[in-house]
Amino acid sequence: MELRELIPAMAGLMSITGYETYDAERLTALLQGFDEDITDPVGNRILVRRCGRENAPKILIDTHFDEIGLHVSDIRDGGFLKVEGVGGLDGRTLPSADVRIYGKQVLEGVIASTPPHLKNKDDEEKVKPVSELLIDTGYPTEELRELVRIGTPVGFTPRYTWLQNDRLVGKGMDNKACCAIAAHALRDIPAAELAGDVYLVFAVHEETDRVGGTAVGGFSVEPDYAMVIDVNIGHAPGSKEIGTVEMGKGPSICRSAITDRRLTKMTEALCERGGIPWQRCVDAVSTGTDTVSLHLVGKGIPVVDVGLPLRAMHTYVEMLDMTDAEYLAALVRAFVTDKEIGEVFA
Numbered sequence: 532m533e534l535r536e537l538i539p540a541m542a543g544l545m546s547i548t549g550y551e552t553y554d555a556e557r558l559t560a561l562l563q564g565f566d567e568d569i570t571d572p573v574g575n576r577i578l579v580r581r582c583g584r585e586n587a588p589k590i591l592i593d594t595h596f597d598e599i600g601l602h603v604s605d606i607r608d609g610g611f612l613k614v615e616g617v618g619g620l621d622g623r624t625l626p627s628a629d630v631r632i633y634g635k636q637v638l639e640g641v642i643a644s645t646p647p648h649l650k651n652k653d654d655e656e657k658v659k660p661v662s663e664l665l666i667d668t669g670y671p672t673e674e675l676r677e678l679v680r681i682g683t684p685v686g687f688t689p690r691y692t693w694l695q696n697d698r699l700v701g702k703g704m705d706n707k708a709c710c711a712i713a714a715h716a717l718r719d720i721p722a723a724e725l726a727g728d729v730y731l732v733f734a735v736h737e738e739t740d741r742v743g744g745t746a747v748g749g750f751s752v753e754p755d756y757a758m759v760i761d762v763n764i765g766h767a768p769g770s771k772e773i774g775t776v777e778m779g780k781g782p783s784i785c786r787s788a789i790t791d792r793r794l795t796k797m798t799e800a801l802c803e804r805g806g807i808p809w810q811r812c813v814d815a816v817s818t819g820t821d822t823v824s825l826h827l828v829g830k831g832i833p834v835v836d837v838g839l840p841l842r843a844m845h846t847y848v849e850m851l852d853m854t855d856a857e858y859l860a861a862l863v864r865a866f867v868t869d870k871e872i873g874e875v876f877a
Contacts (some may be wrong), residue, residue, distance in 0.1 A: 533855055534860065535699075539733045539828075540701040541711040543689035545633060547600030547725055548617050550684050551576075551735045553633065561711075564718030565731075571751055575744045580717055580725060580867075588727030588877035589814040590867050591754035591832070592717070593745050593821050594709040595737030595761065595764070598702075600663070601685035601847055603632070610670040614685060616661035618738030618877035623658050624846045629688040630666060639688070640666040652710065687847035696779075697853040704849040706737070709760040709839050712856050726873035730754060736763075737821055745821040749828035756794055756833045756876040760864055761820040763812060763838025765850070774812075776840045781808030783838035783859040787818050789826050790877035791833035797872050798835045798862075805865050812838065819854070833876055837862065 532540070541561055544554040551574045558576070562568060567579035577597065599618030606612055612632065626644035631637055643665045666685065667677055691701035710733050717731055730752045735744035749757075761785045765774040777782045784799055802809040817823055818836045826834045839859050843852040867874070 532561070534712065537715055537856060538699065538704070538708050538711045538856065539691040539701060542701060542707040543691065544703070544707065545686050546598050546687050546703070546707065547684045548597040548736055548739045550633070551597050556804050559688055562714060565795065570818070571747060574735040575742045575748045577748060577751065578714065579723060580720065580729040580730040582725035582728055583722045586735060586872040588756070589754040590729045590753060591749065591752050591757035591865065592713050592725045592729065592867070593732045593734055593757060593759045593825060594680050594713050594732070595735070595745065596705045596710055596733035596819055597735050597738050598686070598705065598707065599660065599738050601630070603679055603681055603683040603685060604662070605681065606672070606676055606679060607665065608670060608672050610668045612640070612666040612668065612679065614661065616668060619845050620661050621845065622664065623666055625661065628692070630685050630849055631688055631772065632666070632668065632679055632683060632685050634683045636678060638668055638670070638678060639666045640850055643667045646661065660704055666860050674798050675805070691733060696837055696851070698850055699853065700848050700850045701740065702847040702849065703795065705762045705841060705852055708851055709762065709855065709859070712821065712839070712860050713760060713863050716860040720864060720868060724868045726868055726870050727755070729867045734821055742824045743821060746824045746828050749873070753829055754832060754873065757765070758823060758835050758863070759820050759822045759825060760837050760863070761845060762841035764844055765840040765842040767842050776810045776812055776838065778840050778842065779852045779854045782809055782862055783810045783857060785812050785836040787814045787820050787822070787836065788816055789818065789822055790836050791826070794833045794835045794872070794876065796836070800867060801865050801869055802862060807861050807865065809862070813870040
């Protein structure tokens, strides 16, 4: 499967935090070419490519697989559901969104919104918290109670659109687009070219817990060095220049107090030698990614933090540029095949 097909196929799976294994069989069908495929007790998916050499370095590529979503908190008369948010949701983006309710069977719904001609001035200025929103299912109340329970997960409807200049729009690309890119990059590399044994971790619980599943994955693998890949905020008109990166100009590499300076510089140099466009970003204290916990696992893990530019993050219309996706795939391939990095950190 080509990368432009793999990204929406993987992003379209249901993986709301806490339900990362919901579509495990469908995910397995998308993951070919690995030597081992392990699911650990907390739900992390660990895919292994072995280089075939004894005492080889262990290289960890971390990409979290969970996505934002909702949980049903109450069932109301008229076929309506109250919900609570899972992860960082903005109440301004949710009214009128198409959703799927993963009950005894998958139900379609829409987050209710008040028509403009029924709003007063105060309503227009007020942003409702997620807990005050309702999902309209169209079901009779008693039938709905048979199909849905309190705590049932709710996700955005997987719908993907290609815009001009090879830009893809849809839900769940934070961070399953990076999962797809890393898997695509790793599975076809000849074993002899790998700088060590490579462990690709699809980590759980990142959206709700900065310790997350990546700490468990780090303890399991005990890598010599690691790359954390997550999305980064793509610049758009009106957004701040500081803290955002340009679309179409390659992945970002973060300078931070919690990233390894030497590994970061070597990764930047790797891009320069390989002709891979990249962008520098700065997050002086914390990257807001799995790096936060991973670098402190065990005796400490040298980590470089890499980002895929993404617009409209944490919405159902997230946008990526396939140019950035291809550049990121090239960087992953270069990182896991670079013998110099392997010799320095082994």
